[in-house]
Amino acid sequence: MKRADIFEFFSRLAEANPDPVTELEFSNHFQLLVAVVLSAQSTDVGVNKATRALFDEVRTPAEMVALGEAGLKQHIKTIGLFNTKAKNVIALSQALIVHHDGEVPHDRGALVALPGVGRKTANVVMNCAFGAETFAVDTHVFRVANRTKLAPGKTPEAVEAKLDKLVPPPFRRDAHHWLILHGRYTCKARTPECWRCPVDDLCPYKPKTPPPRTTTPKTVA
Incomplete structure (x- = not known):
């Protein structure tokens, strides 16, 4: 072209669409990161259905770790690959606490170092959370x-x-x-x-x- x-x-x-946004639902950067990780090989509609109750309960990495892998699975069991995703979300929450003071990092290198976070996920987070041109x-x-x-x-x-x-x-x-x-x-x-x-x-x-x-x-x- x-x-x-x-x-x-x-x-x-x-x-046609002056202000496009992601169709994933979230209220802070951590929830965005979790939602994008969960959306791999799943639809945004399915992820939103699973995370509405989860995000009412969990807003921070510490709260996610406290919920635990078994508790998280109960929320996301309708999502494909939920066992692996639950393990990754708990692990990335722990990594955010240990290495980033519980905050979602701005740069791609730090993001892709988190469990379950690939380049595509990092690009979405950088764009939606921090306005990066990714x-x-x-x-x-x-x-x-x-x-x-x-x-x-x-x-x-x-x-x-x-x-x-x-x-x-x-x-x-x-x-x-x-x-x-x-x-x-x-x-x-x-x-x-x-x-x-x-x-x-x-x-x-x-x-x-x-x-x-x-x-x-x-x-x-």
């Missing part, structure tokens, strides 16, 4: 970047590097939110809804999917 088209691409997404590449972002030829790449790391190079100001901070939401609700995996896509003319994807057929009600003579 040409640079002029990239600017137009994000201009249109920004016009590009978290999940399955939606990876698909949209490749399908539209915005930033094609064979790996999430390759796509992230291209987005970091190509996305212009003033779109850098919110770019990954626009791409996630676009992939989740419009540029869907199986059947992209090209007929209502605001950037369809900038996208080389073929064939464009037509609008669903509407049935004409039968008239009774």
